[in-house]
Amino acid sequence: MAVFRAGLSTWQKVVAILGLVLLFGGFAAVLVSEFGTSVGSAGLANHIAGTAGFLAFGLGLLGYTAIFTADAWRTRPNNVEEWKHELRDGAREFGIVMLNIVLYGGTVFIALGAFSVVDSVLVPSLIIIAVCVSIFALYRRWRKRHPRTYIRARWTGLMLFMAGLGVVACTAGALETTKGMADALVGSRTAVCAFTGFDEQRPTGRYSALATTDLAVELTDADGNIVNLTVKEQDREALRPLVDAGGVARVVYYPRTGVLVAFESSTDAR
Structure with missing residues (x-):
């Protein structure tokens, strides 16, 4: 590198x-x-x-x-012949990469599709699976007999x-x-809103420790406009005033980013 x-x-x-x-x-x-x-x-x-x-x-x-x-x-190449050689080898490498994608990925995809319906169409599904496995194995054998590097394709990719x-x-x-x-320049907005939806978005996967749970809250203001706010798990207590107010409260928030400032109980909201 x-x-x-x-x-x-x-x-x-x-x-x-x-x-x-x-x-x-x-x-x-x-x-x-x-x-x-x-x-x-x-x-x-x-x-x-x-x-x-x-x-x-x-x-x-x-x-x-x-x-x-x-x-x-x-x-880069210094003359026409070297350019032709580079372009020819590069085209061959990319052609083999595409062939790998089609024959490896395509056969696996088709075989999995046939396997998913094997209960309803047994014989055709088994035939398709056998053909896909054969193509995969034969092509794999051919690739081992004709190895090729992918220097240009690898770096370009x-x-x-x-x-x-x-x-x-x-x-x-x-x-x-x-x-x-x-x-930050315009400032927050205040509106009386009613609670209409909630979604708890927990991170999953290998790197879930690098993310926190998002609490997505959907509100509707007096004009029928949807207000979407996102609060992190560590700030869950910031939602308690909305619950205590029975789902209708005055909300102060930043409208473009959906950042909550505070919920305030309001007798006028009822």
Whole structure:
């Protein structure tokens, strides 16, 4: 990898250092936002920090994508014959990658589909499964007899993946950070709302320890508009005034980000 070898240009060294700062800083900001308070002005600040962390993470990825791309361009072919050779080998590698996807992934997908209906159509399903297994095994055997490296396809795929992920993270982070900044500048909104829905979104999977449970609350104001708020598990007590008020209360919130400031009981709400 270009970043871990000698001979980098000055701008590549600078981008590599800034990229590390953005990647780790962005990840830290997301974690702080995830486990910090989600209520009030501090909750809005944490929300902005988390979305800005996504933006920083995306910028870091794009920085390293630029380094890898520049390194690949520096080692590009120097004449027409070398270009033809590179393009021919690259096309062959990508063709084999696509063939792998079709024959490996396709046969598994079709076999699983046939297995799911084996109870209703036994013989045809077994035939389809047998054909898929045969194709998979024969192609696997052929690939072992004709091995091929995927240097060009691997690096091209990696750079495209990093660039795509970076663009998505930057776009999402910039949009959400803009909403947070707008809420910070304009301020909170107050409305009398009735409780209409609740969803407890618990993280699952291998990295669930890196996320907290989100409590999504749906409210309806006097004009029939839906108000969606999200409160972290650690701030569950902030919802108690809504329960104590019988599901109808005056709510102070940031409308663009859905950050709750407070519920206030209101006799006028009834």
